[in-house]
Amino acid sequence: MSHAWSIGRAVNELTAAFEAAGLDTPRLDARILVGHAVKLEASLLFARGERILSGAEAALVRDFAARRVRHEPVSRITGQRGFWGLDFAITPDTLDPRPDTEALVSAVLATKAQYIAPRILDLGTGSGCILLAILKDWPEATGLGVDINSGAVTAAAANAARLGLAGRASFQTGSWCEDLEERFNIIVSNPPYIADGERCALAPEVAMYDPEVALFAGADGLAAYRALIPGARTHLCKDGQLFLEIGAGQAPGVADLLIGAGFRAPETHLDLTGTIRCLGTTPA
Numbered sequence: 001m002s003h004a005w006s007i008g009r010a011v012n013e014l015t016a017a018f019e020a021a022g023l024d025t026p027r028l029d030a031r032i033l034v035g036h037a038v039k040l041e042a043s044l045l046f047a048r049g050e051r052i053l054s055g056a057e058a059a060l061v062r063d064f065a066a067r068r069v070r071h072e073p074v075s076r077i078t079g080q081r082g083f084w085g086l087d088f089a090i091t092p093d094t095l096d097p098r099p100d101t102e103a104l105v106s107a108v109l110a111t112k113a114q115y116i117a118p119r120i121l122d123l124g125t126g127s128g129c130i131l132l133a134i135l136k137d138w139p140e141a142t143g144l145g146v147d148i149n150s151g152a153v154t155a156a157a158a159n160a161a162r163l164g165l166a167g168r169a170s171f172q173t174g175s176w177c178e179d180l181e182e183r184f185n186i187i188v189s190n191p192p193y194i195a196d197g198e199r200c201a202l203a204p205e206v207a208m209y210d211p212e213v214a215l216f217a218g219a220d221g222l223a224a225y226r227a228l229i230p231g232a233r234t235h236l237c238k239d240g241q242l243f244l245e246i247g248a249g250q251a252p253g254v255a256d257l258l259i260g261a262g263f264r265a266p267e268t269h270l271d272l273t274g275t276i277r278c279l280g281t282t283p284a
């Protein structure tokens with residue numbers, strides 16, 4: 001790589017390196033990472049293609065390229081992920097929010113007409129993306145996010161402040177509902193749901209960079225549902241509703257757990273790929 005390195009050349013050289021490494025979206029990744037290094041939107045890079053990178057920018061681009069070739073996700077390198085049209089900062093303590101999880105946000109917001117000023121509990125809040133997306137579109141709602149990982153709680157609180165939602169969202173460290181006394185109108189959770197045995201099948205972007213505690217849930221992937229569903233039943237108001245994200249094929253197993261804990265047979269909600277991604281239910 002020459003010392004007079006233009007933005008355009010940097011994008012082309014990173015694209016070639018990413019192609020050679022077998023990455024799925026080499027040009028897009030190259031554009032985002034070069035844009036991040038030079039502090040320009042990826043869409044503005046073409047117009048500035050001739051601009052020569054400073055020494056510091058070139059060093060950043062080389063660092064980003066080396067990390068991406070080792071399969072570190074673009075979002076981990078930039079520290080940002082878009083979710084529900086909002087920008088979330090992510091850290092090594094938080095799951096990288098997935099677009100599938102927007103199905104959960106959408107299912108909760110569909111209940112808006114049923115509550116005036118609901119209290120919402122987000123179990124396993126991670127970056128806070130679910131709770132904060134809901135609060136952004138539901139100005140009368142307030143909420144609490146709980147996570148066992150104190151680093152995630154810190155990250156979620158910072159996201160709330162950045163999004164102007166700190167006045168309506170609080171966060172605390174704890175295991176599911178264990179330290180809670182309050183009852184909530186809506187409880188929502190995207191818990192870990194990958195079976196321990198599926199670890200080897202995960203993409204390196206997931207296995208190496210998402211926190212282990214955010215991913216795995218015992219031999220059948222249902223351990224977190226078993227642990228959290230009884231507490232959710234206790235901490236829901238009479239008119240409350242519980243929404244759970246689930247993995248592909250988990251609907252029957254999670255529905256059995258819900259019914260066994262005193263909930264009605266759940267309704268299903270699909271994600272954009274048509275997969276059942278969310279179960280919603282009420283106390284029986």
Ligand SMILES: C[S@@+](CC[C@H](N)C(=O)[O-])C[C@H]1O[C@@H](n2cnc3c(N)ncnc32)[C@H](O)[C@@H]1O
Nearest residue numbers: 095097124125126147148175176190191192214
């Ligand atoms: C799949 S991630 C979801 C994160 C975030 N809600 C999202 O959708 O991007 C699961 C989260 O549950 C948290 N978690 C795991 N075990 C927990 C427990 N016993 N109590 C509370 N949170 C837990 C993890 O730290 C992680 O942040």
